[in-house]
Structure formats: structure tokens, C-alpha cells
Amino acid sequence: MGFSSFQGNSAAVRMLRAAAEGRRPSHAYLLCGAQGLGKKTLARIFAQALLCGGGPKPCGRCGACVKFLKNAHPDFSVVKKPGDKTAILVEQVRAMREDVFIRPNESDWRVVLIEDADDMNLAAANALLKVLEEPPPYAVFLLTAKSRRALPETIVSRCVTLELFGVSAEEAAGWLKERLPGLEGEELWRAVRYGGGNLGKSLAFLEQDSVRRGYEQALALAKALTARREFDVLEALAPFDGDREGLRRLLSDFDGLLGRIAAAPFAPGDPDAEELSRRIQPIRAAALHDVIGEVREALQYNANCPLTAALLGARLKTVMEARAL
Known part of the structure; x- marks a missing residue:
């Protein structure tokens, strides 16, 4: 996969392509955006x-590209959260820091990808x-994160920051049809609407039963609220009484649905949202969104899950029953 096959975010793609094809790259880049927008794919x-030793870069055929695609290039390393941990650990970064001061073996650069850098502990x-303050001249650091605000400003200020955004509905539909030939009709457009321009989310909706089930649960909650x-x-x-991660996913799906409900009066063509918007006006959707944000924050600080789920139901119901907002 090369730059030309990456969908959307053309400004970021152009900048990185230019840096790779002749201009000297910066020593650090930060790619920000929601999960599913392709931060890690573009960084790779x-x-x-x-x-790459060929052209146009990456050529996919030279020895360096073959090694890279097999995860065997000696001048490329990845730092990410261990599967059994909640954060990227200082020991991992220290080990990387020692390695990065060893000159490249086979290329002009030693490239380090730090996936989900917002998972680093302090x-x-x-x-x-x-190492960002005084990097070796041949080092290029690539960081990905959901938001630049999730990282210390001292790190952000030493990176070229590229924000990734969602694509248009038409672009998303075209990309999905290329990936999944035969996909069409309401199945296609329901996935597009769920993703909201996020290709990873749309693809997951089509390929993962758990994602579709999560959306249906969010839809059921919205319908329950409108029925009062x-x-x-x-x-x-x-x-979700004792399922913290499940409750987090529900909050995310429900929040995404609220955004579609708020937009439904101005953007027809979304049957799920249009039906709900008759009872959930934009101002009420905004108030429900605020409740979701508060509950998310409570979960982040290890609030009691059953109690939080009960509180969520009560708070949402209060917003729906309020006569004036």
C-alpha cells in the first residue's frame, strides 16, 4: 500500500510524500485523529x-520494502502498549532511546513509530x-494519538502535527465498495452513516458482529428514551451493569447517534436518526451529549460500574422529561 491508495486527508498525504521523496523530513511527526481514520496506516x-530504496516511494518491490512489509527491517521499530498493560511504560521508551542512537544499518534513517502515544504514562x-529535545540527525519519530490535547505540550511542540479527518459519504461509499465487491443498497449506506466519514468504523460495522450489535444497543437505548x-x-x-468496557462502547455509539439525530433536520437520508429526531430535538440531543461526557469522565476515574449505569439512565431520563432546556 502506498500514498496513492490512502483514502482522504490529501494535505497530510502530500506533505508526507514530499518529505519522503526528496525534502529532508522533520525529526518528529504527530498524527492525530479518532480511531479508524488511518493514523497508523499512514504512519507506516x-x-x-x-x-525505500526504489521509486516512487514506497515502491513495494525493493529489498527495503520487502523487509518492511515482513516486519523485518532493522532500521524500523515500533513502541506500543503491551497487551497486558494499561500504558506504554518508561522501560520501553528507555530501551528505544538506547537503540535509536545506534546508526542505521541499511538506510539513511532510523524510523521509530510510537503507536497510541497518548497511552504513555508520565x-x-x-x-x-x-530524545525529542536532542535527537540524532538520522532519527525520525512518528507518533499517533487520538488528540494532541492528550499529550504534554512539550512533546507536541517538538512535532509536526497532522490532524486526520473523516472523508465524505460518497468517498466512504466508494472505498467500501472497492473493499467489499457486491456491497450496495441500505447495507452500504447504513455502514457509511455509522462511520460518519471514519472508514475504519464503517468497515468494522460490516465485518464485526460485535460492532453492529453495539450500535443496535445504542439505538434501542435511544428508542427507549423517546418512548419515555x-x-x-x-x-x-x-x-452493561458490570461491563465497564461495554458501557464505554455504548456511550461512544450513543454519542455518535446523537450527533446524527441533531443533524437529521438539516441532512435528510438517515432513517434511524430521522425517526428519533421527531422526539429528540437538536437542543435536547446536545444536553444528552453533555450527560454522556460526564459519565465517560466518571468511568475514566474508575467509578462504580453498576452505579454509573443506573445514574446514566436516570440522568438521560431527566433530560428527556425536562420541559425547557
Whole structure:
């Protein structure tokens, strides 16, 4: 996969392509955006292009590209959160820092990809800052994160920051049809609407039963709220009584649905949102969004999950019953 096959975000793609094809790259780049927008994919394309010995970069055929695609290039390394940990650890960053001062073996650059850099703990972030302040001349650091605000400003200020955004509905539909021949009709457009321009989310909706099930649960919660039957709301939240991660996913899906509901009066063509928008006006959707944000924050600080789910139901119901907002 090369730059030309990356969908959307043409300004970021042009900048990285130019850096790989002749201009001297910066010593650090930060790619920001929601999960599913392709941050890691674009970072890897850029890394491969920097190490590529052919052209146009990345050529996909030279020895360097073959090694890269087999995860065997000696001048490319990845730092990411261990599967059994909640953060990137300082020991990982220190080990990377020692390796990066060894000159490249086979290319002009030593490239380090730090996936989900916003998962670093404070000690790891401080260790990374030291090498970003005085990097070796041949090192290129690529960081990905959901938001630049999730990283210390001292790190952000030492990176070229590229924000990735979603694509248009038409671009998303075209990309999905290329990936999944035969996909069409309401199945296609329901996935496009769910993704909201996020290709990774749309693809997951089509390929993962758990993602579709999560959306249906968010839809059931919204319908329960519009029916204003307390038992229906409790029933919609019951599966998440002790499931912290499941509740987080529900909040994310429900929040995405609220955005579509708020936009429905101005952007027809979304049957799920249009039906709900008759009872959830934009101002009420905004108030529900605020509740979701508060509950998300509570979960982040290890609030009691069953109590939080019960509180969520009560808060959402209060917003729906309010006469004036």
C-alpha cells in the first residue's frame, strides 16, 4: 500500500510524500485523529517510504520494502502498549532511546513509530521528551494519538502535527465498495452513516458482529428514551451493569447517534436518526451529549460500574422529561 491508495486527508498525504521523496523530513511527526481514520496506516506508509530504496516511494518491490512489509527491517521499530498493560511504560521508551542512537544499518534513517502515544504514562512521556529535545540527525519519530490535547505540550511542540479527518459519504461509499465487491443498497449506506466519514468504523460495522450489535444497543437505548418508559431504559442498560468496557462502547455509539439525530433536520437520508429526531430535538440531543461526557469522565476515574449505569439512565431520563432546556 502506498500514498496513492490512502483514502482522504490529501494535505497530510502530500506533505508526507514530499518529505519522503526528496525534502529532508522533520525529526518528529504527530498524527492525530479518532480511531479508524488511518493514523497508523499512514504512519507506516511514510516509514516505508523513508526506508525505500526504489521509486516512487514506497515502491513495494525493493529489498527495503520487502523487509518492511515482513516486519523485518532493522532500521524500523515500533513502541506500543503491551497487551497486558494499561500504558506504554518508561522501560520501553528507555530501551528505544538506547537503540535509536545506534546508526542505521541499511538506510539513511532510523524510523521509530510510537503507536497510541497518548497511552504513555508520565514517566514514559518524560523519557521520550529527552530524545525529542536532542535527537540524532538520522532519527525520525512518528507518533499517533487520538488528540494532541492528550499529550504534554512539550512533546507536541517538538512535532509536526497532522490532524486526520473523516472523508465524505460518497468517498466512504466508494472505498467500501472497492473493499467489499457486491456491497450496495441500505447495507452500504447504513455502514457509511455509522462511520460518519471514519472508514475504519464503517468497515468494522460490516465485518464485526460485535460492532453492529453495539450500535443496535445504542439505538434501542435511544428508542427507549423517546418512548419515555422507565422499564425500557433500564432494560436497555441492563447488559452493561458490570461491563465497564461495554458501557464505554455504548456511550461512544450513543454519542455518535446523537450527533446524527441533531443533524437529521438539516441532512435528510438517515432513517434511524430521522425517526428519533421527531422526539429528540437538536437542543435536547446536545444536553444528552453533555450527560454522556460526564459519565465517560466518571468511568475514566474508575467509578462504580453498576452505579454509573443506573445514574446514566436516570440522568438521560431527566433530560428527556425536562420541559425547557
